[in-house]
Each structure stands twice: as C-alpha cells, then as structure tokens.
Amino acid sequence: MKFGKQVTLGLIQMSMAENPETNLEKAIQKINQAAQKGAQIICLPELFNTLYFPQVPKNKKFFQYAEKIPGKTTKSLGKIAKENKIVLIAGSIFEKAGNKYYNTTVVFNEKGKLLGKYRKTHIPHDPNFFEQHYFEPGNTGYRVFKTKYGNIGTLICYDQWFPEAARINALMGADIVFYPTAIGTNKHLHQTEGNWQQAWENVQRGHAIANGIIVCAVNRVGIENNSKFWGGSFVCNGFGKTIKRAGKKEEVLIAQVDLGHGKYVKEGWRFFYNRKPETYKKLIETKK
Numbered sequence: 001m002k003f004g005k006q007v008t009l010g011l012i013q014m015s016m017a018e019n020p021e022t023n024l025e026k027a028i029q030k031i032n033q034a035a036q037k038g039a040q041i042i043c044l045p046e047l048f049n050t051l052y053f054p055q056v057p058k059n060k061k062f063f064q065y066a067e068k069i070p071g072k073t074t075k076s077l078g079k080i081a082k083e084n085k086i087v088l089i090a091g092s093i094f095e096k097a098g099n100k101y102y103n104t105t106v107v108f109n110e111k112g113k114l115l116g117k118y119r120k121t122h123i124p125h126d127p128n129f130f131e132q133h134y135f136e137p138g139n140t141g142y143r144v145f146k147t148k149y150g151n152i153g154t155l156i157c158y159d160q161w162f163p164e165a166a167r168i169n170a171l172m173g174a175d176i177v178f179y180p181t182a183i184g185t186n187k188h189l190h191q192t193e194g195n196w197q198q199a200w201e202n203v204q205r206g207h208a209i210a211n212g213i214i215v216c217a218v219n220r221v222g223i224e225n226n227s228k229f230w231g232g233s234f235v236c237n238g239f240g241k242t243i244k245r246a247g248k249k250e251e252v253l254i255a256q257v258d259l260g261h262g263k264y265v266k267e268g269w270r271f272f273y274n275r276k277p278e279t280y281k282k283l284i285e286t287k288k
Contacts, residue, residue: 004260010039011253015222035084044091046180058133066096082112091180120156144172153177170211184229205240212266238262
C-alpha cells in the first residue's frame with residue numbers, strides 16, 4: 001500500500017584508508033554508483049574521509065586532517081551532487097573553525113548548493129571513543145533541511161542514543177533523519193551488558209516509531225587498530241519496520257521509502273497530538 005511520495009535512498013557503507021584523498025575518491029565512486037541505481041538522496045558515513053582517529057586519546061598529528069567548511073572536500077562533493085542531480089548528506093567531516101574543531105555534516109541539494117551544516121551535539125568520551133579530545137559540542141542547534149525530495153534531519157552517531165534529538169528533528173518537520181555513524185566493537189572491550197549492535201539498531205527503530213519518521217543509519221566497515229566496525233547500515237520506516245539492512249562488508253544500499261507512511265502513523269497513533277510538554281520540565285534541568 002502506498003501512502004504518499006516515493007523516494008529512493010542510497011546509503012554508502014565503506015571502509016576507510018589512511019589517505020583522505022583516497023577516501024574521497026572512493027566516496028565519489030560509490031555516490032556515482034548509488035545515483036546510477038536511482039538514488040535521489042545519498043548519505044556517507046561519519047568521518048568518511050579519514051580513519052576513525054578518536055579511538056586514540058588526544059594526538060596532535062590527527063589535527064592535520066581538520067579542514068574548513070566550505071573547503072576542498074565540500075567543493076568536490078557539491079560538484080558530484082550537481083552532476084548526479086542528487087541530495088547529498090556528506091557523512092561528517094573533521095571541521096576546523098577558527099581555533100575550534102567540530103564533527104560536522106553538510107547537506108547539498110540537487111543543484112550542488114550547500115544548504116547548510118550540522119555540528120554533532122552529543123560527544124562521547126569513553127574507551128575507544130575519545131571524541132572530547134578532538135571535538136567541541138556542536139553549536140549549530142538541530143537542523144532540518146528542506147529539499148526537493150523531502151525534509152531531511154541530520155544527526156551524527158552518538159546523537160543516536162538521545163531520544164530528545166530525534167524528537168526535535170521530528171518537531172522541526174523532518175520526514176527522514178540520517179545518522180552518519182562510526183560504531184563497532186573493540187577487541188579489548190567485552191559486550192557484558194548485551195549485544196551492542198542490536199541495542200544500536202533497536203534504539204533507532206524506537207525513534208522512528210515514536211516520531212513517525214524514516215530513520216537511516218550509515219555505518220563504516222573494516223578493522224582499524226583495535227576496532228572492528230560492524231556495518232549493518234539500515235533504513236526503517238515510521239513504524240520501525242526495517243526496509244533494508246546492509247551486511248558486514250562494503251555496500252551501496254538502495255532503499256525506496258514512502259514519505260506519506262510516517263504522516264499516516266502520526267495521524268493514526270496521534271503521539272504528537274497527545275504530547276504534554278508542560279510535564280516535561282525535568283528534561284531541561286541543568287545536569288549536576
């Protein structure tokens with residue numbers, strides 16, 4: 001059953017090399033592949049043009065990878081978006097802005113225009129994910145971009161675990177929320193609390209259901225230092241049904257979604273109509 005506008009998505013699941021230019025070239029090749037398969041909106045993984053350097057505690061040598069936005073990488077990506085007439089979510093880039101550094105995604109429309117950027121809000125800091133040694137908390141606020149193919153919300157990896165971020169994107173009118181991601185297991189850390197990949201997927205499926213939005217997680221693959229990135233990029237609809245899921249290897253995942261389905265869920269289950277914001281004050285208390 002069709003509920004509304006049909007849109008084809010392309011998720012680029014890839015491994016990364018040490019050379020950023022090599023990674024950018026690979027990303028462009030895979031963007032072209034996705035576009036040739038009919039993708040209208042394409043998303044890359046988090047930090048797609050570098051290795052996942054934050055698994056190492058603060059090391060000055062990695063700051064050489066930081067770049068300005070707009071810059072060389074975004075110029076190349078804008079060009080490829082225009083050539084293929086696609087909307088492109090550029091995973092994320094290690095951004096240098098003055099004397100501060102951010103984990104930043106950018107969005108281009110089908111004409112290659114840079115619509116804007118979102119800087120990762122929630123920054124993890126635990127064994128294997130020492131991101132607070134490299135990134136400032138984002139200061140852009142949450143962003144939803146209006147495009148020819150729908151309203152796109154952009155969040156980044158660790159933002160996945162926070163229901164508030166997904167809810168705000170939905171309240172801002174997002175039809176689809178993309179999560180460029182770099183997540184996996186570490187050979188020195190045991191999954192004592194349960195299966196990490198299952199929890200990662202389940203929490204995002206919950207965001208989709210609670211908000212009547214399409215959720216797309218775009219992960220990397222491969223072994224880097226002590227980390228094994230599990231891939232498993234997926235698309236689920238506004239009622240949590242997984243439409244497509246990638247495996248553990250590089251893959252250009254193509255999925256067709258129905259933008260009207262989420263609206264149907266919202267009308268039928270009326271989660272937004274029956275919200276009680278006056279009871280949610282605890283959510284905005286300053287943490288101690």
